Amino acid sequence: MMAALGALLVRDLKLAARVGGSGLLGVVFFLMLVTLIPFALGPDLNLLSRIGPAILWIAAVLATLIGLDRLFQGDEEDGSLDLMRMSHVPLELVVIVKGLAHWLTTGFPLALLSPLFGLLLAQEPDAMLAVMATLMVGTPALTFIGGIGAALTASLPRGGLILAVLVLPLMIPTLIFGVSAAQAAIGGTVPFLTPFLVLAALSLVAIVTGAVASAAALRGGG
Amino acid sequence: MPTSFLWGLANPTRFMALSARILPWMAALSAVVTAAGLYLALFSSPADYQQGETVRIMYIHVPAAWLALALYAIMSLSALGTLVWRHPLADVSQKAAAPIGAAFTLLCLVTGSLWGKPMWGTWWVWDARLTSVLVLFLIYLGILALWRAIEDPGQAARAVAILTLVGFVNIPIVKFSVDWWNTLHQPASVIRMDGATIDASMLWPLFTMAIGLTLLALTLHMSGMRSEILARRARSLTLKAADRAAERQRPLPLSAGSAGAGSA
Amino acid sequence: MKLAIDHLSCRRAGRLLIDDLTLTIAGGEALVVKGPNGAGKSTLLATLAGRLKPAGGTIRLVGDDATAGRGGEEDAPLAERAVLVGHRDGLKVALTAAENLVFAAAMLGAPATPAEAAAALDVFGLAHLADIPVGYLSAGQRRRVALTRLVLARFVPVDRPVWLLDEPTSALDAAAQEDLAHLMRQHLAGGGLIVAATHLPLGLEGARSLTLGSQAGYHDAADGWEFGA
Numbered sequence: 001m002m003a004a005l006g007a008l009l010v011r012d013l014k015l016a017a018r019v020g021g022s023g024l025l026g027v028v029f030f031l032m033l034v035t036l037i038p039f040a041l042g043p044d045l046n047l048l049s050r051i052g053p054a055i056l057w058i059a060a061v062l063a064t065l066i067g068l069d070r071l072f073q074g075d076e077e078d079g080s081l082d083l084m085r086m087s088h089v090p091l092e093l094v095v096i097v098k099g100l101a102h103w104l105t106t107g108f109p110l111a112l113l114s115p116l117f118g119l120l121l122a123q124e125p126d127a128m129l130a131v132m133a134t135l136m137v138g139t140p141a142l143t144f145i146g147g148i149g150a151a152l153t154a155s156l157p158r159g160g161l162i163l164a165v166l167v168l169p170l171m172i173p174t175l176i177f178g179v180s181a182a183q184a185a186i187g188g189t190v191p192f193l194t195p196f197l198v199l200a201a202l203s204l205v206a207i208v209t210g211a212v213a214s215a216a217a218l219r220g221g222g
Numbered sequence: 223m224p225t226s227f228l229w230g231l232a233n234p235t236r237f238m239a240l241s242a243r244i245l246p247w248m249a250a251l252s253a254v255v256t257a258a259g260l261y262l263a264l265f266s267s268p269a270d271y272q273q274g275e276t277v278r279i280m281y282i283h284v285p286a287a288w289l290a291l292a293l294y295a296i297m298s299l300s301a302l303g304t305l306v307w308r309h310p311l312a313d314v315s316q317k318a319a320a321p322i323g324a325a326f327t328l329l330c331l332v333t334g335s336l337w338g339k340p341m342w343g344t345w346w347v348w349d350a351r352l353t354s355v356l357v358l359f360l361i362y363l364g365i366l367a368l369w370r371a372i373e374d375p376g377q378a379a380r381a382v383a384i385l386t387l388v389g390f391v392n393i394p395i396v397k398f399s400v401d402w403w404n405t406l407h408q409p410a411s412v413i414r415m416d417g418a419t420i421d422a423s424m425l426w427p428l429f430t431m432a433i434g435l436t437l438l439a440l441t442l443h444m445s446g447m448r449s450e451i452l453a454r455r456a457r458s459l460t461l462k463a464a465d466r467a468a469e470r471q472r473p474l475p476l477s478a479g480s481a482g483a484g485s486a
Numbered sequence: 487m488k489l490a491i492d493h494l495s496c497r498r499a500g501r502l503l504i505d506d507l508t509l510t511i512a513g514g515e516a517l518v519v520k521g522p523n524g525a526g527k528s529t530l531l532a533t534l535a536g537r538l539k540p541a542g543g544t545i546r547l548v549g550d551d552a553t554a555g556r557g558g559e560e561d562a563p564l565a566e567r568a569v570l571v572g573h574r575d576g577l578k579v580a581l582t583a584a585e586n587l588v589f590a591a592a593m594l595g596a597p598a599t600p601a602e603a604a605a606a607l608d609v610f611g612l613a614h615l616a617d618i619p620v621g622y623l624s625a626g627q628r629r630r631v632a633l634t635r636l637v638l639a640r641f642v643p644v645d646r647p648v649w650l651l652d653e654p655t656s657a658l659d660a661a662a663q664e665d666l667a668h669l670m671r672q673h674l675a676g677g678g679l680i681v682a683a684t685h686l687p688l689g690l691e692g693a694r695s696l697t698l699g700s701q702a703g704y705h706d707a708a709d710g711w712e713f714g715a
Contacts, residue, residue, distance in 0.1 A: 003592055003597040004592040004593060004595070004597070006592075007588065007589050007592030007593075007597065008589070008592070008593075011578070011581065011585070011589045014580075014581060014585070015578060015580055015581065018580040018581075019580045077574070078574055078575065078576060078577060078578065078579075079572050079573075079574030079575060079576035079577075080576045080577070080578060080589075082535060082537060082570055082572055082574075082576060083570075083576050083589075083590055083593040083594075084593060085535070085536060085537055085565065086535060086536060086565040086566065086568065086570060086593070087566070087592075087593040087594065087595065088562070088566050088595050089593075148384075148385075148388055152368065152381045152384065152385060153368075153371070155372075155377070156371055156372065159371075162367050162368065162371050165363065165364050165367050166364040166367070166368060166385060167364075168360070169357050169360035169361050169364060169392075169396075170361075170388065170389070170392050172357055172396060172399065172400075173392075173395045173396055173398070173399035176399040176400070176402065176403045177399060177402075180402070180403065180406055188406075189406075190406065195402075198402075202395070205395075209388060209391060213384050213387070213388050216305070216384050217380075217381060217384050220377070220380075220537055220538060220539070373499065374498075374499045374500070375499075375500065376497070376499075376500075454500075457500060458500055461500055461501055465501075
């Protein structure tokens with residue numbers, strides 16, 4: 001079973017690297033959003049440094065959403081999802097591995113590169129580190145919550161918009177705790193660890209719920 | 223026994239017959255109780271010493287908030303009915319409850335906003351309760367959107383049931399996180415409404431309104447279920463008619479035994 | 487080993503396509519499912535493959551007394567004992583033919599090396615295309631790569647005796663069709679089972695046939711109830 005899951009992970013990473021580099025595209029989209037916001041707000045560095053963590057988090061939510069609609073849709077269209085459904089591996093684990101591959105190519109590089117984008121938003125070094133840590137811990141929640149929407153819309157030809165409508169409300173708690181942990185690190189009344197641990201818990205809950213719900217959706221019925 | 227009663231209704235024909243008899247009575251009852259509640263709320267109850275006449279918004283606002291949650295609970299139970307017990311009416315009930323729940327949630331938001339204007343001096347504040355209800359409204363909208371997006375009713379029912387249950391798990395998390403968020407960003411001058419004890423002269427109108435609107439919601443739910451069943455029957459008949467027409471076009475269907483014969 | 491279908495009914499988008507189908511396919515037997523478009527051929531295969539849930543009835547793979555140990559039902563559901571080649575190829579165009587097969591082998595329960603995948607491709611005369619992305623291949627070549635999943639069992643320990651084939655010969659030329667027929671005969675001779683949905687002759691003598699379409703019906707229109715247990 002581990003061999004099968006390993007093969008699935010390798011396959012999905014290869015696909016992400018070869019097909020338009022969707023992971024890289026997420027990072028580019030992230031950069032675009034971070035660039036757009038100062039144009040809307042004005043180049044006030046004080047303001048930007050204050051709301052920088054919020055901007056980075058919103059950008060991360062949207063950038064995660066971008067590639068999610070293809071998480072299961074591509075495999076459903078070409079029939080490779082049938083291979084996974086008929087394998088001896090529980091579909092829940094298939095979902096977790098596919099989510100992991102998606103996170104490794106989207107959430108992980110975003111978190112890794114967020115200090116770079118933090119420079120554009122006049123972030124202090126500790127703020128950058130805090131945002132990076134919260135994104136590392138919080139983006140898996142975004143991937144797996146979004147994965148539920150991706151599984152529910154896998155058979156829809158134009159699932160992108162409806163996916164966003166379905167999952168964005170569910171991502172609000174992650175956003176709240178991600179941003180408050182990052183804000184707490186640069187000063188505030190709350191200690192950093194409280195929201196940070198809640199964020200980690202949200203990610204764990206999202207992985208479990210996401211795996212169960214997505215697998216139930218992919219198992220089909222009809 | 224409630225379970226066996228529910229299974230007794232599993233036959234749609236029986237449900238249609240029974241609901242046709244109950245529905246007029248429920249409609250009449252909800253009209254009478256709501257009218258009585260409105261009279262009590264608008265005329266015979268006192269104005270608040272602090273809030274004046276605007277307190278009367280409460281008599282709509284609070285029952286709407288209660289029904290927003292109650293209808294989500296009905297949807298979650300129906301979702302379990304679809305996924306676990308495979309009750310044939312469960313997804314009809316889910317589908318009928320969704321727009322009613324969304325409407326009461328919207329009503330709650332609108333009345334909250336109307337109440338907020340004189341109280342807080344602004345149409346909207348990011349108060350923890352209002353914000354939670356707003357997120358609930360967004361979840362309702364997602365469920366309605368998913369119903370419309372998936373063509374096959376069986377497939378749609380399953381997908382919506384999963385989404386409903388995920389939303390159900392999420393609602394307490396949303397409530398918790400919005401409360402947390404709200405205490406972090408406490409707005410400067412908000413008159414908190416909770417904590418104030420409510421006088422009996424206001425409790426009775428509120429109670430009557432809550433019962434009246436609940437009866438209204440149940441009436442709408444039952445009548446929504448009836449129209450959904452009729453819509454599915456119509457769909458089924460249309461499919462049948464389409465197939466009959468197609469058969470007439472193709473007088474000679476492939477017959478058994480002609481192994482390997484090509485077809486048009 | 488036998489595949490026992492018992493009072494199976496399948497519904498698709500409100501249509502009752504298969505109503506109360508009961509039949510048994512024994513090891514070494516092939517069932518060819520025929521019928522006009524929309525008669526339920528693909529629905530039947532998808533139901534056997536476990537992608538669609540039956541509206542009623544059961545599908546069981548019953549083992550021989552000797553092989554199944556307990557002389558009864560197989561432990562694994564049919565989907566885990568079957569190889570499906572559906573009307574969609576299940577191939578990723580960005581991956582090479584060998585990479586696609588390595589992945590398929592892992593999903594079928596037996597990891598394969600790229601060399602083993604290339605050897606399997608050779609059965610259909612595709613060994614020279616092993617390292618070419620599937621996106622560069624023609625429709626017929628892709629079909630053959632997909633069909634190669636059936637012969638993986640010769641190279642790695644895949645234990646899936648049931649073949650589920652949906653229009654297996656589409657896009658295949660005469661030579662490839664003959665290759666496929668040959669493989670199917672070998673599979674049957676080895677005690678395997680085949681369920682194939684097709685319009686076209688498969689070159690299987692003595693295969694049983696099932697024609698769908700005429701018996702497709704609805705529940706009583708007066709009730710008009712179209713789904714449920």
